[in-house]
Amino acid sequence: MIILFSCVLLGFLVIRFCVTLYNLITYPVLPNAANYTFNKSQNLLLSILIPARNEEKNIEKILQNLVELSDLEAINFEIIVLNDHSTDNTAQIITQFTAQNSKIKLVNGSPLPEGWLGKNWACHQLAEVGKGNFYLFLDADVQLSNGAISNSIARMHTYKLDLLSLFPQQQMHSFGEQQIVPLMHYLLLNLLPLRLVRTSTLPSLSAANGQFMLFNASIYRQYLFHKKVKNNVLDDVNIMRFAKESKLKTEVLLGNNQVFCRMYTSGSEAFKGFSKNLFLGFGKNAIGFQLYFLLIFWLWFPFWLWVDWRLSFLSFILIAMQSIFISILANQNSLRNLIYHPLQMILYTFIGLNSMYIHLTNQVEWKGRKV
16 A cells, blocks of 8 residues: 555656656747847737726836837737726726827726626627737736737747737745745646647647737637636636637747736735635546645655655655756746745645635635626
């Protein structure tokens, strides 16, 4: 029994290590399209679509960022922001920008219909207004560097993609953020070989990040992706899965040094945000969900007590290297993540339990709305 237990535990670690190593070797990061030239006379138009609900902390920053990029990027774009019934100063801040820049348009959201989730409905409305050849859905807490837009459009052209999603480089300032936010890349990069999202036709090999979703607009208008997932909290991943099932060309990459995001401003906010989605990522499979946490952390303690020291040493090395590889891929501090790894796994477990609880008891809320 101990031998079987050890083989299962080590086997799962080796698989995750190999996936992480594959990601490190293939390095799925959006490249700089240095050899790809754009000309504004090509009449390419990008619609940048931003859903905003109570985003007074972020909306000014992203709009200022995009206004500055409009003079630097070689692509024409319009900026459309949907005020999703905000109760703070979001609408006023957007209005100030629209008065100064004709590229920015404010849309006031319609009431939420039955059967829709708020963000999905907001994105659907934005798509109805956009006039571009490409639709770029951005969250209000995202920041883009000069070249991020051109490089993304170039990638779409080079591989004739219908959908490109980028995982932003996460910015973390508080201690709580540094414990919780790295878990997004940890989960992603040791379970999914990112390059296979483009090269494999299997819908199960799907991932996406709603913070940055770039569509071929004609394809979006044909499929109305957000309508397809109108009541799904995990809209980004399910849109990607639907696109792959529809035989569309898709890709997921890391947006290191080009796309940035500070998802949350505190540990408690991060805890609540990750709890909203984590259980859904496992298909609401409670048994598999709990087994995952046992295999990645808790079962190692009896393993280290029972087995030969050489196997214990091997497992320590693989776990440490996996953490370092993921940190390199995510452009995060490797030493900090390595030191914090045990605490991160403990917090990860509590987030998982909370996520399972709020979903099974139908208590999920986000930005003042029942989800």
